[in-house]
Amino acid sequence: MKAKIHVMLKQGILDPQGKAVEQALIALGFRNAANVRIGKYMELDLDEQDRARAEAEVKSMCEQLLANPIIEEYRFDLA
């Protein structure tokens, strides 16, 4: 199975990178752009056929290492 994982700063936590990119977009003329937030995307292969077990495993990976639950939230897809 392949896991596709997104890690984002939690809502409400200032994302200075997102803000800087937002200002750059506006400077380029994209005046409709707002609330830019920057996160991380990760992929990994998992040697596990059972969906429930795979989900539990990726969740545990996210909580222990891939995301810092104090400042970040995560979501993932399995395929």
Added chain:
Amino acid sequence: MNLGVVVFPGSNCDRDCQYVFRDILGQDVTMVWHKERSVAGLDAIVLPGGFSYGDYLRTGAIARFSPVMAAVKEFAEEGGIVLGICNGFQILLEAGLLPGAMLRNESLHFVCRDVCITVDNAATPFTCLCEPGQVLTIPIAHADGSYYADPVTVASLKANAQIVFRYCMPDGRVTREANPNGSLENIAGICNAAGNVLGMMPHPERCAESLLGHQDGRVILASLVESLVHQRLRKQELLSQLP
């Protein structure tokens, strides 16, 4: 005293720490490679600054899994004195030895300059030679130094006097202007509830002798040594009282 300085792949302030403790403060220093599994025989442990594991994923996130960190954790839980400077602070946060997390600097810039910090708690093993409210000038050099914790954690840090250093103006006023990175409450350094683990973003080892411009950092590292001497004397006293 025998101080251990942990060396991770990518540490770059380890030799500065070694130099100050050994050559300026006259202590024994053991360099501890991150693959060591024991810290036996050490009186205190320093996690130095640098870019351990290239700051991959998040600062300190990978270093936390180094074999030596299990021993450091045990050492800290038994009351051993642990000092984390800059990247060392970030590692202590990721390892859960201190509460909170580090965010990218509000300015997005890597900030490398002298800053003023005020000693909010002069009763820790790292500040026992300082005066309460003393202003120290110490350099910072980081891109991820904006301290963050949820409001409950910040309230408990305040209630337990765990905020040890805050960024301030040269006259000691803690203002937004004095904050170089957007850190909550201008936090520059915090300790754990027991007081034996300290993380700080400024680099005291970079300003511990007048040759380097100023030596305000020396009082922090000398406090640590002084605390170890007291700790040993207390232990000897207790032992001598045993029948």
